[in-house]
Amino acid sequence: MKEILIATTNKGKVADFKTLLTPLGIIVKSLLDYKDIIDIEETGATFTENAILKAEAISKHFKTNVIADDSGLAIDALQGRPGVYSARYAGFEKNDQANMAKVLEELEGIPTNKRTARFHCVLALAIPNDETKTVEGTCDGIIATSPIGDQGFGYDPIFFLPELGKTMAQLSKEEKNQISHRANAFKQLKGLLESINPGKETSL
Numbered sequence: 001m002k003e004i005l006i007a008t009t010n011k012g013k014v015a016d017f018k019t020l021l022t023p024l025g026i027i028v029k030s031l032l033d034y035k036d037i038i039d040i041e042e043t044g045a046t047f048t049e050n051a052i053l054k055a056e057a058i059s060k061h062f063k064t065n066v067i068a069d070d071s072g073l074a075i076d077a078l079q080g081r082p083g084v085y086s087a088r089y090a091g092f093e094k095n096d097q098a099n100m101a102k103v104l105e106e107l108e109g110i111p112t113n114k115r116t117a118r119f120h121c122v123l124a125l126a127i128p129n130d131e132t133k134t135v136e137g138t139c140d141g142i143i144a145t146s147p148i149g150d151q152g153f154g155y156d157p158i159f160f161l162p163e164l165g166k167t168m169a170q171l172s173k174e175e176k177n178q179i180s181h182r183a184n185a186f187k188q189l190k191g192l193l194e195s196i197n198p199g200k201e202t203s204l
């Protein structure tokens with residue numbers, strides 16, 4: 001069985017990666033499995049910069065191959081906000097409910113056709129003594145007027161997918177991980193993952 005370390009402390013992301021990687025026979029570890037959690041300051045101006053920052057710092061610390069995920073929600077009517085600040089939009093305590101409430105308040109009175117938004121996800125794969133690789137995935141939707149659904153995390157309950165007639169939080173984890181920004185980025189990373197350490201069964 002292969003194993004990969006995800007440089008995240010976000011339980012929702014860990015659940016998404018488990019859904020994506022378990023069918024491939026890969027065991028998912030995250031920073032939640034270790035006591036020595038190192039908090040990496042996300043000082044980058046872009047998802048790509050932050051994903052690289054997190055992947056390289058954790059790969060250096062654990063001397064192993066690491067995937068980091070930097071993601072967020074870009075809302076057109078808010079000029080791309082909350083963007084790279086999605087996790088901490090309503091404050092540093094990273095409160096999903098408060099973040100959604102702030103977005104809904106800022107969009108009050110904005111009609112459906114102007115509530116377009118896009119989730120972004122950049123995945124960085126850091127391999128010791130090798131160049132870090134990045135891939136990006138997106139997912140388009142519309143910001144609902146109130147939260148619906150109890151699956152997923154973050155802004156999922158207010159992210160409405162017109163083609164499915166549901167919010168991201170109304171999808172099963174298998175459904176979310178077929179169409180999400182994370183799934184779309186992961187599809188491109190799959191090939192890269194298969195090309196590293198061929199034949200090594202204990203660790204990627």
Ligand SMILES: O=c1[nH]c(=O)c2ncn([C@@H]3O[C@H](COP(=O)(O)OP(=O)(O)OP(=O)(O)O)[C@@H](O)[C@H]3O)c2[nH]1
Nearest residue numbers: 008009010069070071072073086087153154155156
């Ligand atoms: O509804 C959502 N469904 C998703 O699928 C999703 N993916 C990202 N997000 C939002 O964007 C922030 C990422 O910020 P982020 O990449 O810095 O992660 P984070 O700080 O939560 O954890 P870490 O990976 O840095 O440890 C998250 O907290 C969420 O608010 C999502 N919201």
Ligand SMILES: [Mg+2]
Nearest residue numbers: 010042070087
């Ligand atoms: Mg973060």
